[in-house]
Amino acid sequence: MTQTDDDLRTILKRTRKIAVVGVSPNPVRPSHYVARYLSLKGFTVIPVNPGHAGETLFGQTVRASLADCPDDVDMVDIFRRSEHVPPIVDEALERFPDLKTV
Known part of the structure; x- marks a missing residue:
């Protein structure tokens, strides 16, 4: 499904808290600089990485899993290899029944 600019604007307007699964503390990793950018733009970033x-990253405690995240996450952003994504999506949908964006 192709997202239009208006679709993306709508998503970003309704999003305040983002769980970033697979975030790295290494500043050269894409997961780090995307999460940092989001936090600098005013989003609350909940870092998730069991390792x-x-x-602390971006002013938040790194969580071991989505189960450790606050209930009011609006979006789950996943930085993992594609073969690891389906179970994370399943966990996100179970953990956050009203989740609108992955």
């Missing part, structure tokens, strides 16, 4: 749980 770095308990550390």
